[in-house]
Amino acid sequence: MACFSDQINKPDLQLLIGCFGSTIPSADTVLACNTDPALKEKANKIATCAKAATSNILAQECVASALDPEQKQFVTCAAKAQSASAAAMCLDAVSPEAAKIRGMLECIDRTPPSSRGSCFGPVIGGDAGRIATCIAVPDQDRIALAKCVLGNKPEVRAAERVFRCVSGGTDSSALLANCSEGILDAKTGQVASCVVKAGGDRTQLAACGANAVLPPTRLAWSVALVVLRGQPASRFALLGR
Numbered sequence: 001m002a003c004f005s006d007q008i009n010k011p012d013l014q015l016l017i018g019c020f021g022s023t024i025p026s027a028d029t030v031l032a033c034n035t036d037p038a039l040k041e042k043a044n045k046i047a048t049c050a051k052a053a054t055s056n057i058l059a060q061e062c063v064a065s066a067l068d069p070e071q072k073q074f075v076t077c078a079a080k081a082q083s084a085s086a087a088a089m090c091l092d093a094v095s096p097e098a099a100k101i102r103g104m105l106e107c108i109d110r111t112p113p114s115s116r117g118s119c120f121g122p123v124i125g126g127d128a129g130r131i132a133t134c135i136a137v138p139d140q141d142r143i144a145l146a147k148c149v150l151g152n153k154p155e156v157r158a159a160e161r162v163f164r165c166v167s168g169g170t171d172s173s174a175l176l177a178n179c180s181e182g183i184l185d186a187k188t189g190q191v192a193s194c195v196v197k198a199g200g201d202r203t204q205l206a207a208c209g210a211n212a213v214l215p216p217t218r219l220a221w222s223v224a225l226v227v228l229r230g231q232p233a234s235r236f237a238l239l240g241r
Contacts, residue, residue, distance in 0.1 A: 062209075063191065097157075177190060
C-alpha cells in the first residue's frame with residue numbers, strides 16, 4: 001500500500017481511477033479501460049482458445065500461454081492442486097523459504113516434542129544454540145517455531161503468511177491471491193487464483209485471459225485499489241466472471 005500511495009499521482013494510475021469511478025476494479029474492467037488494442041486482442045485470443053479447448057488442461061494452457069516460463073510452471077502446478085496445502089507446495093519452486101518452512105512443519109507434525117530439534121539442524125546447517133533458544137520459547141505454535149529458527153527476514157515472513165492462511169482454512173484461490181505477497185508477483189498470483197477458482201468451467205477460464213495479459217504494474221495498481229475499497233485481493237480475479 002505504501003508503494004501505491006507513492007504512485008497515486010501518476011497519470012496512468014489517475015486515468016485508471018477515473019475510468020473505474022466508484023466501482024471495484026476487476027481484470028475485465030481494467031482491460032476495458034486500457035487504450036492498447038493489442039492487449040484486448042491477446043485477451044480475446046486466449047478466451048477463444050480456452051472455449052474451444054477439448055479438455056480442462058488444454059484450456060488452462062491457453063491462459064498460461066501468456067505468461068513467462070516460470071509463471072506458467074507455477075500456474076500449471078496450482079491448477080492441479082486439490083487443497084490449499086497442495087497449492088502451497090507449488091511455491092517450493094519460487095520460494096526457498098516456503099519450502100523450508102513446509103518441510104519443517106511436516107517434520108514437526110510427525111516428530112515427538114522431545115526430538116523436534118532434528119527437524120531444524122539439516123535446514124540451517126546446525127546452530128544448535130539458535131535451535132535450542134527457539135524451542136524454549138513458551139506458548140508458540142509450530143509456524144512461529146519454524147519462523148524463529150529461520151530468522152525474522154522478509155522472505156521468511158512472506159512464507160509464514162502463506163502457512164498461516166493454510167492453517168486458517170483459506171481455500172486455494174484465496175491463498176494465491178491474498179496470502180502470497182512477497183513470494184508471487186501480483187500477476188502470477190491473480191492468474192493462478194483465477195485458474196484455480198475456475199476449475200473446469202471453460203467460460204470462467206476464458207475470462208482469466210484478462211488477468212494474464214494485463215501489464216504487471218497496472219494489475220498491481222488495480223489489486224491495490226480493490227484492497228483500498230475494502231475487498232480481499234482475490235476479489236479482483238473473480239469479479240466480472
